[in-house]
Amino acid sequence: MTDAPWWRSAVVYQIYPRSFADSDGDGIGDLRGIIDRVDHLARLGVDVVWLSPIYPSPQDDAGYDISDYENVDPTFGSLADVDELIAALHGRGIKLVMDLVVNHTSDEHSWFVESRSDPRSDKRDWYFWRPPRPGMEPGQPGAEPTNWVSFFSGPAWEYDPASGEYYLHLFARKQPDLNWENPQVRAAVYRMMRGWVERGVDGFRMDVVNFISKVVGPDGALPDGIVTAATSPYGDGSAGFICGPRVHEFLAEMHREVFAGLDEAPITVGEMPGVTVEQAVLFTDPARAELDMVFQFEHVALDQGASKWDVRPFRLRDLKASFGRWQAGLAATGWNSLYWNNHDQPRIVSRWGDDGIYRVQSATMLATVLHLHRGTPYVYQGEELGMRNMPFGSIAEFRDIESLNHYAVAVARGEDPEHVLAALRAMGRDNARIPVNPDYPEVNAAVQVDDPGSVFSHYRRLISLRHTEPTVAHGDFTMLLPDDDAVYAFTRRYSDERGEVELLVLGNFTGEKVDAEIDGWAGAELVLGNYPDASGRYPDGSGTPYDGEAGALRPWEARVHRRTCPSGSGPGLIRPSRPGSPAGR
C-alpha cells in the first residue's frame, strides 16, 4: 500500500502549551519549554505535534477564545519562537499541526469589536446579530432570538444594549460565533490559514468545525431546539448547527483555497461533536477532498447520561460496540482518528483503568488496545507517562469555565454541592490541564525514559510497531468477543510480500486473571506485551521473569500476537473458545 497517505502510519502528540513545560519559571508553559523538550518527542517516536492554541487571547476559555489569529500570545512567546519550534521539529522529522478555532473568535478580536461597535459596519454580518424574540422585553429571560443553551451553561445569546440586538455564542459569551454564510469571513479565514502554511505549518486540527454552518431560514431566523431535562429551561439547538446544510461545501472550499496543490500533503483533522459514522465517511472520503479524519465523540460519552456531568458506569461491551461500528463504517472509505485523551477529557488511566496498584499495567493495556485499531492515534501530553486525574479538593481549585459555570448553575438550582463536585472530579477538563499533579515524584518523564518497564517505554514500542509492521496501519479489522465484559479482543489482517499477516490483540480490562484462549493462536509469536513475556523478557530484551500462564491474561494485561501464512494457505477460521462468546468471523 505504497500510495497510502503518510499520516495513516503516523502517531500525533498533542501539546497543551499552558501546562507542558515552563522555561521561564512564571508557572505557565511556553514555546521555549517545548523547544527544549523536542528530544523527548523524538525519543517517543511521534510523527506529528498538534499544538493547542498559542494565539493572543483573553484566556476566557483557555486560549480557545482567540483575539488575533496571526500572532502569538506573549505568555507563550513570539512568532520567532514558532519559527524555531518548526525548525527544531522538522529537523527531527516531526511535523507541526496548529489548532484552528474559527467557529468563533474572542469578543476582543478586532473583527468583533468593529462588528459590535456599529450596526452599519461591514463587519456586522461577520457574526450572528439578531433582534429579540417578537413581543418580548429585550434583555429579559426568554427574549433571546432562539432558546439554545450554550455549551458552558446559560443561553447561547448575549444581549447588547447599545444596539438592542443579541449575538450568538455556542460557547462562552466571550466567544461569538462567526457567520460563515458571509464569503468575506471565509476568505479572511483561508488567507490566515495560508499564512501559517507558508510559515511551515503542516496541517490543522479544526475546533468544532462541524458547527460552522448554521440552519438559517430565508428571513435569517435560526430554529428553536427541543427542551430536554438536561437543557431546561433552554432548548438543545444542535439540530440547528451540527453538520449544517453547507458544512461540506465550506470544507471543500477551504481545501481548494488552502491545501490544493501543496508540495507535501498536509494533515487535517476536524473536531466534530455529534458527527455520525455516515457523515464521517463523507467528511473523510479522499475523493471529496474535505478532511483527512475527524474526532468523533461517541466513545467518550459512554460513561455519561443526559449530560457529561451525569456520570454512569463504564461497560466494556458498549465500547466494543461503538469502536466496532466506527471501524466497520470507515473500513472501505475514509479514516478514523483514535484517542482516549485530550485537553477536554479526564485522564484515561483514572477513567477506565486502575490508577492505583495497576497504574502502569492498565495505562499500557489501554494504550495497546487503542493504538492497534485502524486509524491515526493521538497521544495527549502525559498520557505516555500514565498520568492520573488531579485529586481536586474544593471548587476553588478549578479554573475551567465549563466546570465553574456548571457548578454555579447546578448549585443555584438546588443540587448537592458535593454531588456536583464529584462529577467535576470525574469529568472536569482541568484534570488534564492544571500544571502539576502532587504525584509528580512518582509519575514523571525523568524516571520513565530509561526504564524499559515504564509507560513511556511501552508507548515507544507501540509507536515503533506502527512504523515497522504495516498490518497496524493498513490491515483490516475484525472485532472478537463482542459480548465479553472483561476482555477486548480483535484481529488485524494484511497481505504483503510475506503472505497473509494477522495480528491478534487482547486486552484485559479487569484487575483479575481471566481466561482468554482464542483458537488457532496457541504458540503464536508475541510481538508486544505489557508484561515481560514467558521467557521473562520484554520484546526489547529487557525485563524480569514472570511465570505467565498460556491462555490466560494477567490483571490489565495486553498482548499482541502475530501469525503469518505464506500466500495461498490462509490462516483459517478463528473461533473464540470463551464460553458464550460468538465467533467474530
Ligand code: TEU
Ligand atoms: O471543544 C468542543 C466541545 O464540544 C467539547 O469537547 C467541549 O470542550 C466541552 O467539553 C463540552 O462539554 C472544543 C475545544 O476542544 C474546547 O477546549 C473548547 O472549549 C471548545 O471547542 C470551544 O472552542
